[in-house]
Amino acid sequence: MTDLQIYLTLGVFSAVILAIAFDVIDMAVAALLGVGVLLAAGILTDNDLVAALRTAGGPISLLFGGMVVARVLASTGLFERIGDIYLHATGGSGRRFLILLVLLVAPVCAFLPNATTVILLAPVIIRVARALKVDIVGPMVITAIVSNAAGMLTLVGDPATFLVGSSIGMSFVQYLQTVSLAGLLAVLVVIPLLPWLMPQVWTARIDLPAERPAVPLERRGFALLALAVLALMVLLFLFGEQLPVHIVPPSVAIIAASLALLVVYEVHVEPVEAVLRDIDWKTLVFLGAIFCLVQAFTQTGLLQGLALKLHDWFGVEFTLVALALLAGIGVMSSLLANVPVVVAALVMTKGYLVAAEAVPEIALGAGFTDWPAATLPVFIALMFGATLGGNATLIGASSNIVAVGICSALGEKVTFVRFLRYGLPITLVQLTVSALYVVGLFWLAR
Template structure:
């Protein structure tokens, strides 16, 4: 009975989120309330369990970085970068988008994709305001780029951290095996931007001329605070990259950075808390509890086991099936709990395959499928939810289906490119 309740609640909440009949935060919290209220999961499973509870690492990573961004915003650096980007692109909206997409993809590989979208969104909103165009297509494209670029490294996308921990894979392993296909994916994505967002690149020549006449250096309002922010951000980024050495979770690093920056900047709470997306954080909490109910009742494990059993012991079939299933399922639910559930099953499959190269390809197919599948829908990845929350708060709401129509195309393209890469690299070239 608990299994049925968990499935029904998730499906209803998902439909409400997709149709936007009620605010998605309300739908997620209501669904979480039902599974808690009827006893599908208890307080221990919802709030304290690593496997079925709220992922507090994600929640506090977001909170810490939102506070840092709130203080950084006071320096004027986002206006500086926005004007700099627009001038380097000669005011062309398409060239601006390509430039911001490349910056987002590269930054997401060495930070994490959630942090990157928190930093790039203010820049995007400012440059689009200067050019007099809607930022919605830019924000959508950037979150796609963040999920693609974040695939390249161990720390770029949260599912990679789970895979790395389970499979004993290092930062360099991810860089060597996944960075080549990610570079190809980013280049192809840049080429399809004009078609994917056609009709979104018309700008007023007068607005372009005004931007070209601006001096970006005049936008810096507080140089001393900018220096302090730069030092703290540098330390935070170093903590992200070296988290396996320092044994500090990214969430702890972000909170420490936020605390230090609040202290040295002497900022008042109202100055930085205004940048915290409370609705997004609460939506994540509700979503984690509902998905945790599916994990707790064995629904996700059963689905993953069915996919694993369907391979019939063939390594290539297993790789391609894991890639496809991961892309679809990760797009429907968040890719973090999916990978957490799938990782033990992949480990079991890896142990049954005698060829080490073929066996390791299973891990890379899981990473590529889950990370690229995060672009499928508005709730497929944490970065998606964060970016859409920012867009809504700034007065540019992006609907679930507007995002998903574009996301389905991007997911299809990236997965179709990943499949031959896995085949050629691990089964043809060895």
């Protein structure tokens, strides 16, 4: 890229972010316009679009599959049954509703993709929020934020952590021993902030009617088939990559979506067209456009060029480098889709460690796993910044985009500033706790 192209790319990207932040135009339109300008200027080419959409294909497939399965499950009446159980567990208390929300979302997101979990649990959470006569936006934002943080409980819980972990050869057990506790802390610190962030929901209190007998599910056969598809999806998410055919999560989502649509078609509950019509296509388009913008941004080489700068600034002070990465990547992940940011940041981090002579130059190639123990906290800090930084804004993570899209579909517009009001304080606390955790890892490694 020439200097002019770099400045134009940064200008277009900044204009898109500002247009979304100040609600100038619809966020999907803003992102598509940005892509259009970069295409017209020749900065993005056909090959770039293919590369960007290849990267976006996984998250978009996960979202699409989750949306289809959730839409089919909604036709069974299952969400109403679970919603009734959840509502009576709250006892009519907003405080209990929010605490139970965290406890419900976190364990599910430890094993299922974040955005998929948001899609599946949203109908239940919205149903209970409306029964308690509280605003649905706050609980849905918290659902997204907790899902992102809980993704750090296991190596497979979040795409960003998985990318970093697999890149350095970190095993599932090693992750549990070194990172999972930080993921748990990132979830738990949300709870003390809830009374301050959502006082109206926290203090809400209503008298619930007497618990009514459960209404039998209509079309029980259809419900059982839909649940079987969900069970298969969960099992494949957990064990699909261990099978001989190596079924990755995006493929699992597409398989589940196709089976769910087959069930709808064969049982004749409703037309398949009706299910597909209800998919949130706007969110999928927006996510694809964001990945295209990030493709152009990473081509500027700014992230990769920081590798040598890190060495100039910090030398071999790995603790300072880790904290700088945590903060810097945290900020970047709040404005960019974290998956492509992680890809670029990994190149930058490995380049720095080579420049610092912590590892040989072959570490820049794929398959290198002989990382010294002193360097692991640097990569863990990268995980924290990429995953938790995305909690700050509505475009920072796919689950945030999904939560906002669901609210919008129900007539509740969530602006950039409104999401920031919840996301930024939580993110600052989570990153602070993570920074202390990273410092502790370095202290233990001595």
